[in-house]
Amino acid sequence: MTSENRAFRVTVVGIGADGWEGVPDVSRAALRDAEVLIGGPRQLDLLPEDECGGERLAWPAPLRPAVPGLLAAHAGRRIAVLASGDPLFYGIGRALAEECGPGALRVLPHPSSVSYACARLGWPLEDTEVVTLVGRPVARLAAALHDGRRLLVLSAGAGTPAEVAELLRDRGFGPSRVRVLEQLGGPRERTYEGGAADDWTAPPGDPDPLNVVAVECRRAPGSLRLGAVPGLPDEAYAHDGQLTKRHVRAATLAALAPAPGELLWDIGGGSGSIAVEWMRTHPSCRAVSVERDPERAARIDANAERLGVPGLRIVAGEAPRALAGLPAPHAVFIGGGLTAPGLLDACWDALPPGGRLVANTVTLESEALLAERRLRHGGELVRLAVAHAVPVGGFTGWRQAMPVTQWSVTKLGDAR
Known part of the structure; x- marks a missing residue:
């Protein structure tokens, strides 16, 4: 076992609504010793002037861009930053760790709210x-x-x-x-x-x-029930018919395999259902929905807001031109415009090794294109067919929905 002499650049002290009275001795000692005290006005007001004599600085707004400059301006001085409760639970501790590195921080937490x-x-x-x-x-x-x-x-x-x-x-x-x-x-x-x-x-x-x-949470009787996995009811979306239907949508999300923190490109967004349900799988999942029709783009925005993912980014434009400048995706879904010149190549080139591409189509022309790409890149080609029971006179029969051909592939290479 080895020991190291750690020289902390910044001490982050949690403080609660009970103020100085609720600050433990080790945190009080750090605040007394600080040459610079940084925090919100409310937090700074909780410190007694006669015990904490360091220079007091309130965070400017916006806060995050100000962190590097404020720390640099007081380099070499003993800095204490005040935080509400636990600094690393939705607090300033995250920004400081990203800026200074965790090794430069000494964090003294207080119970969180x-x-x-x-x-x-x-x-x-x-x-x-x-x-x-x-x-x-x-x-x-x-x-x-x-x-x-x-x-x-x-x-x-x-x-x-x-x-x-x-x-x-x-x-x-x-x-x-x-x-x-x-x-x-x-x-x-x-x-x-x-x-x-x-x-x-x-x-x-x-x-x-x-x-x-x-x-x-208590759901009102008769209200629409939304589950925690992909395949929400079609009634959850406002749409003009351009909607990946529920059962195909669930199979598509399974092929895309979202993981926390990943980014999806949803090409030909339609109603935005694939991007919305990608983001609903985890709060850190991100998505960009590309849609050329302004009315549909506005509808995607409304669906994202209603279904709890207002962070969905919408790009109004035609792919592949609209893809320029977007951050590299972990996965791409193409739900429309497959035959647009250069689209498949642009999406494939944007994927890093280990990235996934899933494309759905109902036309013979696009199906032939996907079959050719499967020969070139590998992957899996499947046909998804769904039938619904409907009245046939006084009896019940099956009504077949238009079958969907789906190509899913993972880009080979070093996925690290």
């Missing part, structure tokens, strides 16, 4: 999903709504509880129980609650911007 909330509610932390709306649209909460699920929402301010309740009502979760926990761990801690269907425009007293919203 999520830990406090679970303690007050009696909810096991490992069974509770956390969604942050700090600097993010409220629509992203929709992807986490499932009957019986417990959610903790990190609020962007005093108006967040009302926004959460409105979204719950709009997405068919009006019966959900909502509790707002303010100033957790501090002397002004308060909790109030109600149903999502209640009037949240005027909560009791003045709403505090430092709050967490706890939601016990």
